[in-house]
Amino acid sequence: MQAFLTLIEDNIMAAVSTTDLKNFIFNDPESGKHCRIDLHSHTSCSDGGLTPSELIDRAVNFQLDVLAITDHDTVSALAIAGNYIKEKKLALKLINGIEISTAWQGFEIHIVGLNINTDNQTLITLIENQQKLREQRAITIGEKLTKCGFTDVYEKAKTMAGAGSITRAHFAKVLFQQGHVATMQKAFDKYIGKGKRAYVKPNWCSIEEAVDVIHAAGGSAVMAHPIRYDLSAKWLRRLIVQFKADGGDALEIVLPQMAPQQRELMLNYCLEYDLQASMGSDFHYPSKWSDLGRNLTMPEKAQPVWAQWKS
Numbered sequence: 075m076q077a078f079l080t081l082i083e084d085n086i087m088a089a090v091s092t093t094d095l096k097n098f099i100f101n102d103p104e105s106g107k108h109c110r111i112d113l114h115s116h117t118s119c120s121d122g123g124l125t126p127s128e129l130i131d132r133a134v135n136f137q138l139d140v141l142a143i144t145d146h147d148t149v150s151a152l153a154i155a156g157n158y159i160k161e162k163k164l165a166l167k168l169i170n171g172i173e174i175s176t177a178w179q180g181f182e183i184h185i186v187g188l189n190i191n192t193d194n195q196t197l198i199t200l201i202e203n204q205q206k207l208r209e210q211r212a213i214t215i216g217e218k219l220t221k222c223g224f225t226d227v228y229e230k231a232k233t234m235a236g237a238g239s240i241t242r243a244h245f246a247k248v249l250f251q252q253g254h255v256a257t258m259q260k261a262f263d264k265y266i267g268k269g270k271r272a273y274v275k276p277n278w279c280s281i282e283e284a285v286d287v288i289h290a291a292g293g294s295a296v297m298a299h300p301i302r303y304d305l306s307a308k309w310l311r312r313l314i315v316q317f318k319a320d321g322g323d324a325l326e327i328v329l330p331q332m333a334p335q336q337r338e339l340m341l342n343y344c345l346e347y348d349l350q351a352s353m354g355s356d357f358h359y360p361s362k363w364s365d366l367g368r369n370l371t372m373p374e375k376a377q378p379v380w381a382q383w384k385s
């Protein structure tokens with residue numbers, strides 16, 4: 075009897091493996107908990123170190139089942155990555171994503187859109203606008219860095235970003251490469267971080283606008299890495315209340331490096347405010363501390379963001 079049951083089980087597992095994975099996950103969210111899922115990652119189309127196809131290869135090598143690419147204010151990696159998966163017939167489900175920078179009470183809050191339709195005109199218009207803001211901010215950062223005595227940083231950052239989104243990470247890398255700072259983090263701490271000499275207050279869209287645009291594009295709106303905003307408990311709660319009031323769907327409650335109390339706290343926010351949960355590595359480039367899909371497990375009590383997705 076036991077052998078017979080095992081045989082049935084094996085057949086079921088064979089039936090749902092690889093090609094049917096997409097339907098398996100989305101029709102049965104519980105089973106999705108046993109897949110390797112990473113819903114936050116970057117490519118060289120923004121400030122990631124790997125090209126879209128290199129990122130896909132890494133995800134396959136790490137045996138991920140589902141990967142969302144969520145570049146800063148751009149979707150240009152998605153078609154490249156999608157075509158690469160098709161061409162190579164890879165057993166990886168790609169989720170179309172974006173990470174939108176928003177301004178809230180003087181803080182920069184990142185809203186991730188998942189499972190979006192990249193052809194949506196409202197989304198395309200928002201991206202164009204955010205790209206203009208990025209370009210203007212980059213020019214002003216460059217001017218401020220010139221006043222700090224560093225020349226050509228804007229030009230070098232622009233060349234490094236190429237056709238992709240220009241970010242402060244590019245400036246940090248140039249300052250590091252030119253020997254003006256000992257690490258990229260120091261570039262933020264000394265010059266381009268909030269309140270520092272070359273910081274430029276951005277005019278990003280509001281949280282509400284980002285959520286509305288993600289919904290218009292058929293996606294789920296997720297507050298990225300709530301634990302990383304350096305907010306007091308009071309302000310974090312305010313932010314979550316605002317996000318919920320603006321129609322936000324989920325909090326990214328599972329990140330690679332979290333203390334158990336942080337995990338508990340984030341899960342409780344989801345339960346208290348009836349928000350779904352997402353998880354992602356925020357992978358930018360290989361490092362000692364985190365990698366694609368590593369240390370990501372959805373808590374039992376959470377309602378996974380992918381439970382709503384149809385395909």
Ligand code: AMP
Pocket residue numbers: 121146175240241242243259262263267358
């Ligand atoms: P931006 O969206 O142009 O403001 O660029 C911010 C990006 O720089 C983030 O997405 C991170 O990848 C990177 N970064 C690294 N260290 C820091 C830091 N201390 N503060 C903000 N951003 C950082």
Ligand code: MN
Pocket residue numbers: 116121146241243358
């Ligand atoms: Mn980044």
Ligand code: MN
Pocket residue numbers: 173184298299
């Ligand atoms: Mn972010």
Ligand code: MN
Pocket residue numbers: 114115116144173356
């Ligand atoms: Mn990110």
